[in-house]
Amino acid sequence: MVEGCSYSFKEVKTVCCDSNFCNQIDSILTDITSIDNFTIIKKNPQTELWKGKYQNDNVAIKCYMPGASSSWERELKIYKSASSRNNNILRYIGADISRYYYCIVFDYYDNQSLYDFLRCPKNSMFGLSLNQIYMIAYTASKGLSYLHSNIFGADPKPTICHRDIKSKNILIKSICGNLNATINLTPIPRNKYQSDHCINYTKDSNLNKSNNNDKTYCSINCCISDLGLAITDDEDYSSIKLKVGTHRYMSPEILSETLDRLNFESFKMSDVYSFALVLWEIISCYNPFYPNPPFKLNCFHELPYHEFVSQNPSLDDMKTIVVDKNLRPSLQFNWYKSEKILPFLEIIKESWSSNPKSRLSAIRIKLTLQKSCSGMSII
Structure with missing residues (x-):
């Protein structure tokens, strides 16, 4: 269950407004339900940043609100083209779409910024x-x-x-x-x-x-x-x-x-x-x-x-x-x-x-x- 939220990801149906783009997501995640132990780190008007657990490793999840799906798609495309080939760009792990959020999952670093x-x-x-x-x-x-x-x-x-x-x-x-x-x-x-x-x-x-x-x-x-x-x-x-x-x-x-x-x-x-x-x-x-x-x-x-x-x-x-x-x-x-x-x-x-x-x-x-x-x- 996400802190401050009234639902668990396991309760949400995965939906997609742009099936052509979503079919191109080669995420290593099966879906966002693979992540648990959520904690909200930061909230903005269009995005939220969470910390979670994926395969015993801490991960960061950036969640766009449904109205910001174009921003999610844009950032995801850029990360997919850049982060996998350079150790000095934050590593993109995967992405998923739920009824409530458009999510991108990254490495999480305890030392922060x-x-x-x-x-x-x-x-x-x-x-x-x-x-x-x-x-x-x-x-x-x-x-x-x-x-x-x-x-x-x-x-x-x-x-x-x-x-x-x-x-x-x-x-x-x-x-x-x-x-x-x-x-x-x-x-x-x-x-x-x-x-x-x-x-x-x-x-x-x-x-x-x-x-x-x-x-x-x-x-x-x-x-x-x-x-x-x-x-x-x-x-x-x-x-x-x-x-x-x-x-x-x-x-x-x-x-x-x-x-x-x-x-x-x-x-x-x-x-x-x-x-x-x-x-x-x-x-x-x-x-x-x-x-x-x-x-x-x-x-x-x-x-x-x-x-x-x-x-x-x-x-x-x-x-x-x-x-x-x-x-x-x-x-x-x-x-x-x-x-x-x-x-x-x-x-x-x-x-x-x-x-x-x-x-x-x-x-x-x-x-x-x-x-x-x-x-x-x-x-």
Whole structure:
């Protein structure tokens, strides 16, 4: 029985308003009744997010109301084309339709979102090390660059723009080992019972030790979620609504409505601007003296533009700050203590440029972060 609801899925008749599309759903679920132990996590006007149990594993279920069936169909098609081939996109498990809901089932991660991770008390007190911020940024950038890529051949994938990149839509898939240690990503071969999204890590004998000589290791892996507002380059996107997503993360060209609707690259560059703000959030928790600063540092996570706008800024508020005044979140002087952080800061500054054509591409961001991680023996 679903908490707060008066029925169980086992009591509902499966119906479908678009039989042609439903026949194409190659879900690994027989139907939604295979899931039990439901708990409602979050409610929105058009969707609900639940946690449930499927084959002894926790899963997340995103449920669209019947009036939002077109949004369900759209998101499902995008996930089916993207998530099965990249570990840094939230894995789609299956889908089903009931009389009351249109459902999509995903992996569930106990560590929740990047936003939650950055705001946890431990990180607020000690901050994050250089290795940790690079690994979080790098694995998230792998997801974005994959979305922005076009795959041809027998199993093609269109170019996808997310349109709502923010820290709450990036999930922490795994945190393995000791967060005080240098991060390493040496995969252990999967056994036949592990799916593609289950990655284990082993310690590298050449692993650099952290400042506190901790001999343990750590890995942090992220994935991008919530493709409900995403668009693809193989559809007609010339007349879509521009101002969707979260006001705080909207690019200057979205806020000023100057984005070139006829050029798909414009939407990709808008994603890059939003991702630069996420990178700023990550570095706002950076502790250059981690884990033992010589003096008290403020490593508490802040939202972008927190110094200029309220918790829930309006479109006009953001347009005034981002477009009219051309302001950006501040970069603190203590972030420059290490030369190794400079590439990270340059990515941020170039990627939130007011000129979309001056921003880095997602693949360029990934490769720059990859180079920095390799230079520090993180990957």
